[in-house]
Amino acid sequence: MWNAECEMKRELKITTEPIDERALVASRRMSAGMGAAACFTGVVRSDEEGQSISAIEYTAFPQMAEHQFNLLFDEIAKRWPIESVRLVHRLGVVKVNEPSLWVEVVAPHRGEAFAACQWLIDEMKRVVPIWKKPLP
């Protein structure tokens, strides 16, 4: 039975530094009762709305982005038995093929891990003030 009183661990990084997926995976911590770690990496595509691009420049309203991410994490903690959420979003110029977003959700089972990860990304695209500008 999920105990919503349990503290969900959360890590949020909004950064201009490149996302080091290998280091993030290496630093994963899961307790013995956890059976699923759902990871998502968002990568810059070479085309945006039919136009060929070389990169995307991400900008944000950083204080509000952090606050809105934390509200989403609060909601995840209420909805699913998640042990931890980690999210890294890159700002600045991100070249094609480079990751702009990395999300990890650790849960007892894959169902809630996938569901929470999908929900978090969908909601992020609705409420977190980050914008992208394609660069030719």
Add this chain to the structure above:
Amino acid sequence: MRIAIQFYSYFADLAGCAEASEDLPATATIGDLMHRLHARFPKLAAMDKSTLIAVGVEYRPRGYVLKEGDEVSLFPPVQGG
């Protein structure tokens, strides 16, 4: 009362500045502020339906009653990821 306004993303280009301020009567709402801003920055008026509005770090509706010192942010739909 004096209200500070910040424009993000391409709204700053449309406004021609990233920040502005407006003097409004007490009990003015965000809707009142938007009337002023649309007269001052006509290119923003065309984006009215898609404009997102925050006070501080919270989204607020147009009926929200502003208070001295509020910092209002206007921006287009978000596109993270």
